[in-house]
Amino acid sequence: MTKPVFRFAPSPNGRLHLGHAYSALLNADFARRFDGRFLLRIEDIDITRCRPEFEAAIYDDLAWLGLRWEEPVRRQSEHFADYRAAFLTLKKRGGVYPCFCTRKDIAEAIACRKAEGGEPWPRDPDGAPLYPGTCRGMPDDEAERRIAAGEPHAWRLDMATLQKLVPGPLHFRRFDREGREDIVPAHPRRWGDAVIVRKEIPTSYHLSVVVDDALQGVTHVVRGQDLEAATDLHVLLQALLGLPTPGYHHHGLLRDPEGDKLAKSRRSKSLAELRAEGVTPQALWRRLGFDP
Incomplete structure (x- = not known):
């Protein structure tokens, strides 16, 4: 049997924040639990908003977290x-x-x-x-x-x-x-x-x-609840195109003290800012409910 395949797929249109860290760590945790593979994909189809420096920062932030992924990384703008x-x-x-x-x-x-x-x-x-x-x-x-x-x-x-x-x-x-x-x-x-x-x-x-x-070959999609309804369209497209339908897990969203979800557009504190404040990857793992 082939191994399960998980992926974390951020867009390089800003710096990653705690919500991204949680989703990335959760995908890596699923891959470990299921003895699967962990992929990183750069979703940069919006070439007007995505920038090379943000893509480079994604690699730096995830490496700082201690994550490892398979190479080569798929960049949507190349496909x-x-x-x-x-x-x-x-x-x-x-x-x-x-x-x-x-x-x-x-x-x-x-x-x-x-x-x-x-x-x-x-x-x-x-x-x-x-x-x-x-x-x-x-x-x-x-x-x-x-x-x-x-x-x-x-x-x-x-x-x-x-x-x-x-x-x-x-x-x-x-x-x-x-x-x-x-x-x-x-x-x-x-x-x-x-x-x-x-x-x-x-x-x-x-x-x-x-x-x-x-x-x-993604077999398991792990992403936030804000994309749960989009799965309706994705299942339809998979049926129309004759593509396999992965399993889906939609996790809860991290929110700020006002109850709003963390977002780049709201200038939620980035992982780079947390790192500059002296937060360690181990402390962040524990804060998000994972074992370092």
Whole structure:
């Protein structure tokens, strides 16, 4: 039997904080418990925000923690061709359509619908309003003309069509630190017609992570609860692309005294700052509930 494969996959758009340390240590702990492999992946598809100095800092921070990972490290920015091939497979199956809407277009369309119906507009699991379907059903010749003219566009999943392409309910395997497992239903329709290729980037988080996990043979995905709902979309993409579905474990999030999750955008204290204050890796391991 092949060994279980775990991965820690940060984005180099800022310095790692305690929340990242917990997720990395938890993945390494799972790999040790299950006699598995531990991979590091750099998720840098957003080339406008990701920076080389942050990537270098990831390696330094994880090495300071005492973690070791297999080489070579997969960098997403070097594999856009893989994501393009997956997108073309989805396109061939008829499960996507181009969307030319701006955020303003979408907001105005939703406002008109709400004025007509009066009901609260549905939202996706992240709290964003569901796409109103403005470009769904656009004639192919019009879409091709606008694409050929260089008009900016994203590509969205067509949930109505996908329901026919993937009949029957979708499920995934959930596991815990003791190795217990159960089967959980996936509900991708609650995301609406989600963006699968962004306007400014020739892929998306959802598409690239599914492709990477399959190509790297990842068998167990350990990540935060903030990505639990995204698993719905990932299971759907795996079914459409004929890829294996790993098991999933979504861990609790570390929070600040105000109850907000630690985040780069909130300038949560970084591991580098903790290190400068004299915090040792051993103390940090114990603080996060691991044996050094």
